[in-house]
Amino acid sequence: MSDLKFVGHDEVRIDGKAKVTGAAQYIDDLEFGPGLLFAEIVESPYAHAEIIGIDTTKAERAEGVVKVVTGKDFPYSFGLYMQDRFVFAQDRVRFVGEQVAAVIARDPVAAKRAARLVKVRYKELTPILHVEDALKEKPLLIHPNLKNYKHVPWFYPQAETNIAHWRKVKKGNMEEGFKEADLVFEDTYTVPRYAHCAIETHGAVGLFDHSRRLTVWAASQSPFTQRNVFAEALAPLGLSHQDVRVIAPCVGGGFGGKAGVSMEILAAALATAVKGNPVKVNWSRAQEFYNTYQRQGVIGKTKIGVKKDGTITALHQTLYWDAGAYVEYGANVVNAAGLSATGPYRIPNVKIDSFCVYTNLPPGGPYRGFGYSEFLFGLESHINETAKKLGMDPVEFRRRNAIKEGDTQTYGGHMNPSGLLQCIDKAAEAIEWGKKAENKSDPTKVIGKGFACFWKAPAMPPNAASSAFIKFNEDGSLNILISAMEIGQGVLTVMAQIAAEVLTVPPSKIRVETPDTDRNPYEWQTVASHITWGTGNAVKKAAEDCREQIFDLVARALGKNRDDLYLENECVCSRTEPDFKQPLRDFVINGFMMKDGTFRGGPIMGRGMFMPEFSSALSDPETSQGGKPNVHYTVGAAAVELEIDRETGRMRIPRVVVAVDVGKAINPGLVKGQVVGGIVQGLATVLYEDMRFDEKGRMLNPNFTDYKIPTAMDIPEQVISIIVEVAQPDGPYGARGVGEHTMIPAAPIIANAIEDALGIRMKSMPLTAEKVALAIKTQDTK
Amino acid sequence: MKRTMTFTLNGRRVRIDVEPQEILLEVLRDRLGVKSPKCGCDKGDCGSCSVMINGKTIRSCLVLAIEVDGQRVMTIEGLMQNNELTPLQQSFIEQNSFQCGFCAPGIILSATELLERNPRPSEEQVKEAIAGNLCRCTGYQPIIDAITHLTRVSVSHQDNEKRKEVRP
Numbered sequence: 001m002s003d004l005k006f007v008g009h010d011e012v013r014i015d016g017k018a019k020v021t022g023a024a025q026y027i028d029d030l031e032f033g034p035g036l037l038f039a040e041i042v043e044s045p046y047a048h049a050e051i052i053g054i055d056t057t058k059a060e061r062a063e064g065v066v067k068v069v070t071g072k073d074f075p076y077s078f079g080l081y082m083q084d085r086f087v088f089a090q091d092r093v094r095f096v097g098e099q100v101a102a103v104i105a106r107d108p109v110a111a112k113r114a115a116r117l118v119k120v121r122y123k124e125l126t127p128i129l130h131v132e133d134a135l136k137e138k139p140l141l142i143h144p145n146l147k148n149y150k151h152v153p154w155f156y157p158q159a160e161t162n163i164a165h166w167r168k169v170k171k172g173n174m175e176e177g178f179k180e181a182d183l184v185f186e187d188t189y190t191v192p193r194y195a196h197c198a199i200e201t202h203g204a205v206g207l208f209d210h211s212r213r214l215t216v217w218a219a220s221q222s223p224f225t226q227r228n229v230f231a232e233a234l235a236p237l238g239l240s241h242q243d244v245r246v247i248a249p250c251v252g253g254g255f256g257g258k259a260g261v262s263m264e265i266l267a268a269a270l271a272t273a274v275k276g277n278p279v280k281v282n283w284s285r286a287q288e289f290y291n292t293y294q295r296q297g298v299i300g301k302t303k304i305g306v307k308k309d310g311t312i313t314a315l316h317q318t319l320y321w322d323a324g325a326y327v328e329y330g331a332n333v334v335n336a337a338g339l340s341a342t343g344p345y346r347i348p349n350v351k352i353d354s355f356c357v358y359t360n361l362p363p364g365g366p367y368r369g370f371g372y373s374e375f376l377f378g379l380e381s382h383i384n385e386t387a388k389k390l391g392m393d394p395v396e397f398r399r400r401n402a403i404k405e406g407d408t409q410t411y412g413g414h415m416n417p418s419g420l421l422q423c424i425d426k427a428a429e430a431i432e433w434g435k436k437a438e439n440k441s442d443p444t445k446v447i448g449k450g451f452a453c454f455w456k457a458p459a460m461p462p463n464a465a466s467s468a469f470i471k472f473n474e475d476g477s478l479n480i481l482i483s484a485m486e487i488g489q490g491v492l493t494v495m496a497q498i499a500a501e502v503l504t505v506p507p508s509k510i511r512v513e514t515p516d517t518d519r520n521p522y523e524w525q526t527v528a529s530h531i532t533w534g535t536g537n538a539v540k541k542a543a544e545d546c547r548e549q550i551f552d553l554v555a556r557a558l559g560k561n562r563d564d565l566y567l568e569n570e571c572v573c574s575r576t577e578p579d580f581k582q583p584l585r586d587f588v589i590n591g592f593m594m595k596d597g598t599f600r601g602g603p604i605m606g607r608g609m610f611m612p613e614f615s616s617a618l619s620d621p622e623t624s625q626g627g628k629p630n631v632h633y634t635v636g637a638a639a640v641e642l643e644i645d646r647e648t649g650r651m652r653i654p655r656v657v658v659a660v661d662v663g664k665a666i667n668p669g670l671v672k673g674q675v676v677g678g679i680v681q682g683l684a685t686v687l688y689e690d691m692r693f694d695e696k697g698r699m700l701n702p703n704f705t706d707y708k709i710p711t712a713m714d715i716p717e718q719v720i721s722i723i724v725e726v727a728q729p730d731g732p733y734g735a736r737g738v739g740e741h742t743m744i745p746a747a748p749i750i751a752n753a754i755e756d757a758l759g760i761r762m763k764s765m766p767l768t769a770e771k772v773a774l775a776i777k778t779q780d781t782k
Numbered sequence: 783m784k785r786t787m788t789f790t791l792n793g794r795r796v797r798i799d800v801e802p803q804e805i806l807l808e809v810l811r812d813r814l815g816v817k818s819p820k821c822g823c824d825k826g827d828c829g830s831c832s833v834m835i836n837g838k839t840i841r842s843c844l845v846l847a848i849e850v851d852g853q854r855v856m857t858i859e860g861l862m863q864n865n866e867l868t869p870l871q872q873s874f875i876e877q878n879s880f881q882c883g884f885c886a887p888g889i890i891l892s893a894t895e896l897l898e899r900n901p902r903p904s905e906e907q908v909k910e911a912i913a914g915n916l917c918r919c920t921g922y923q924p925i926i927d928a929i930t931h932l933t934r935v936s937v938s939h940q941d942n943e944k945r946k947e948v949r950p
Contacts, residue, residue, distance in 0.1 A: 705825070
């Protein structure tokens with residue numbers, strides 16, 4: 001496949017010009033005319049309380065107010081995988097900031113003023129802020145009605161507890177596995193919550209027009225899923241899917257935060273209360289932190305058994321996830337992590353218990369990495385400690401246990417082809433593994449190196465589908481219609497490259513835009529790093545469909561032998577007639593004129609669809625054996641060189657390496673963009689990002705002053721991006737996903753480098769300079 | 783109490799009545815339809831709302847509209863001349879220096895200001911100049927590359943010009 005003309009090349013982004021000129025339109029840039037109304041949300045000040053009563057009379061009388069609504073107006077629940085979330089709180093609030101009522105007014109200031117006039121009476125309940133408290137015997141139940149919630153068949157809620165889902169994996173024989181081992185040891189690792197911090201906050205505008213048509217414009221990773229959830233949640237109002245339309249403009253950063261449905265349900269619901277007027281709900285930065293989704297915290301207990309020669313014989317992972325007040329999406333993070341918590345290793349005996357635990361903190365949900373970053377911190381720290389205890393080199397230990405094609409996974413499936421060993425070797429080489437680094441000029445600085453492997457599968461329902469339309473224009477240019485979202489990753493460009501490869505039309509002549517669910521074909525969601533693979537397959541099929549129609553037409557209209565036809569440089573050519581060259585632009589809309597003046601043909605329109613029909617989420621609930629929940633894994637290895645100031649704990653990163661097997665880099669420059677951006681985002685979670693809550697469950701730092709994300713001054717001095725390409729057999733041109741993966745290894749490489757430099761094993765994230773300095777002090781006084 | 787003010791916006795004179803408490807970002811976006819300055823945090827932390835006042839970038843979410851009375855305001859909409867991208871904008875495209883694009887207008891303005899002040903900045907100076915603009919997608923390196931790449935190109939271009947000059 002070395003003769004690919006567009007795939008595998010650094011084509012420039014087709015959204016570039018719009019984004020560097022300010023022309024790109026995001027949700028808050030759209031105009032809705034003088035009828036636009038603004039909603040302000042009345043939020044719960046309590047993490048856990050009963051709602052005794054709501055008095056809206058004063059607010060209703062305030063100037064500029066059009067309508068005030070409460071939970072009574074919308075007694076509806078919703079959710080992606082489990083319907084446990086409410087449009088507005090009903091009889092209870094479950095986290096600080098939860099929406100209790102809304103004021104809709106003619107301008108934002110009037111809405112804000114009137115929202116303060118809504119009087120809500122609460123009866124405070126004890127907030128459950130820690131997983132340990134939620135799991136106590138006879139705990140206060142956060143969702144007493146849990147057993148009645150609708151959910152997907154692969155969830156196992158535990159009635160009369162705070163456990164919303166328990167994913168159990170059992171493979172082999174644990175007793176034998178540990179008996180066989182020469183060394184068995186366990187430890188506990190803790191990962192707190194994190195925020196996505198897309199620079200654009202969530203926003204949505206709803207319009208319920210006089211024909212009872214509901215249109216929602218939203219900053220969204222999931223327009224079709226949102227349409228589905230809106231239609232289902234608001235069905236009692238007489239809405240069906242055809243009445244609901246979602247339009248998604250450019251998204252100012254997603255990272256999972258704009259997947260599924262969170263605040264967007266408010267725009268949909270509120271619109272129905274003010275028929276004929278669009279109503280806007282725009283999240284402030286503070287709301288963005290506490291009322292969308294947060295990355296879940298986890299307490300992980302890891303127990304491993306190994307032989308002296310370094311063979312892992314058994315692994316028991318127990319993961320307690322702080323999933324927050326509502327787990328409609330977060331429970332699937334728990335599920336996905338549970339199925340894969342071995343990391344990319346061949347382990348014959350495995351037991352995994354992954355518990356999704358309700359707490360009175362903001363709802364947990366999808367965040368780049370989808371649970372893998374979280375368990376990998378503990379697992380890869382533990383792997384390093386294991387190697388150390390065995391006296392083995394940690395890279396060699398990983399090589400020895402690295403999963404290979406055909407190996408049995410935790411749930412009984414078989415591993416896809418992968419370049420894991422290549423990634424390990426290349427990352428080790430790039431970081432000069434084994435070569436001690438030191439800062440000769442400054443003895444207060446110590447340097448360590450850390451290494452980790454990573455893997456991740458798309459976490460998606462087995463029927464997650466993608467589809468595409470391709471239509472030609474008169475000049476031979478074309479439009480690709482998809483509903484995969486451009487969230488920065490470059491999907492529009494990558495899809496153009498795939499179509500370009502099939503149709504020989506350069507990406508510069510291909511337009512791909514963000515979707516409208518009325519016009520664009522179905523896409524499940526832009527999550528799970530599945531788009532290049534899934535939507536890529538759909539686009540490739542749509543392009544091939546166009547090509548076949550073109551060949552059919554040329555054969556029929558011009559009497560050419562169909563089997564001889566091929567495309568080259570935007571023309572149809574024939575293998576048997578070197579002089580035949582029919583430019584696409586001459587016929588793709590208007591067809592061919594025959595001698596009698598009639599025409600043959602018409603607009604060429606291709607369609608393509610992809611659903612992984614081999615996938616199944618059904619399995620034995622006690623062991624997870626029997627299904628094929630994961631379509632494939634993307635694997636890789638990462639390493640870091642870390643300099644630590646022994647006096648202050650401050651850390652500097654001279655070098656970080658990420659080697660990842662993407663199957664085929666459709667656009668290597670964009671893959672590199674994912675590597676650099678992902679690892680920087682990941683490093684921030686381990687080095688300084690830190691979400692704080694007080695004893696009442698109030699988030700203390702919902703802003704960029706107190707929740708630090710990286711600036712240009714905080715980046716590693718060098719990020720080395722290594723692309724490995726072992727083709728994915730069912731991927732377009734061999735491609736598989738890479739978006740999330742580059743963030744996943746960040747935490748354990750730092751933890752392992754700290755250990756290498758100082759001999760200190762830190763087990764609770766984040767590993768801030770302060771914590772490192774204190775640990776050094778403790779070590780020095782011992 | 784509304785007051786009438788006049789200022790230059792992207793080369794055109796604008797006359798508008800504003801309340802004394804109105805924020806420049808809101809006036810630009812909601813009343814004048816200039817949408818490239820974005821609201822990311824509303825408190826001066828993220829830099830997405832950066833605009834240039836008299837050639838200096840400021841956070842328009844922290845400025846009262848009335849303060850720009852009589853001043854020159856430029857947003858990225860005013861950067862292109864004769865419908866052509868500036869070399870910096872072109873360099874952003876070539877180096878994949880944006881992903882979601884939300885922060886790009888602000889960062890391009892900050893970098894434009896830097897290059898006007900200092901056409902040959904060091905990498906540290908580049909980092910410092912854009913340190914007030916948050917980007918969550920790119921990890922910054924491609925942005926730094928776009929700016930430093932440009933200075934290298936323009937330096938070599940200048941060198942060529944010099945060489946031409948010394949030729950007899």
